[in-house]
Structures are given as C-alpha cells and as structure tokens.
Amino acid sequence: MAVMSEEMTAEQLRQRIADLDAEIAELRRLDGDAQARRGEDGAQSEGSVENEELATELTGIAENEAVIDVLTQRRESLEEKLRAAR
Template identity: 65%
Template structure:
C-alpha cells in the first residue's frame, strides 16, 4: 500500500515540490490507515447478526493480527513522514 519514493530522471536532485507531494501522499495514506484502524477497533469483538455471542478464536486472532499489522505500517509511515519533513527543511 506504500507509495515508492519519487524517482527523478537523470538528475539526483529532488525539488522541494516533489518532497511536498510525497509528504502529502504519506499524510493521505496515514489518514486512511487511521480511519481503517478506527473502524477495526470499533468492530473488534462485536457479534455478527448470525452469532449467538461467541466469537471464534481464529476470528479474534485474525482481527488482532490485522490491527497489529496496520499499526506497524502506520509507524513506518510516520517515520517516513519525519524524514520527508527533515528533507524539506534542508531544501529550504
């Protein structure tokens, strides 16, 4: 789901506008992942219409794994955002 860094043709120079665009992309991806995480947290442990109050352990494990993976991606994107912000500062 992550967007690869911009590749700049023959020149290795990346402009401030390119870094800003990549930063905007990371921010949008973070917002979406946080929304999905909130939805998953809200659904966690809820009974389905057909359930009788019992949730299969496998279903719980799958939900928890998905939440943990999402949190790991968010952490990675936050680190990437920090690097981009620093790079943007250095570009002036």
C-alpha cells in the first residue's frame, strides 16, 4: 500500500510542476508583452509616457520578475522532492 501512496505523491508532484511551468510561461509572456510596450514609446514617438505611468509599468515588471523567481524556486523544490520519492 505504501508504494501506491508514493506513486500518487509523485504524480501529484509532477502535476504541480506542470502547473508551475504553465504559470511561469504565462508570466514570462506577460513580462515580454510589458517590455515590448515599454519600447513602443521611443525617442521618435510623438506621444510620451507620463512618468507615473512609466514608474507603474516598471514596478509591475519588477514584481512580475520577482513572482517568476519565487515560482521557479518552488518548482526546483518540488523537483527535488520528486527525485527523493523515486
């Protein structure tokens, strides 16, 4: 019976890793979109981004990167648990 519960735990770990991979990929996509928008208002642009808007965007990008780092660390921890369960 212990083997079955270990397999379920390993499967749950694999599923959580897959979920984290999807979440990280989505955050990276959003980060790329935000970085691209930031570059749209260059020196030759007629419009200008207000300082407050720019600060908000930069803060959002930094926060997004911090979340990606935390999720990546969590993923690595789950991978270690999965290797130990084998």
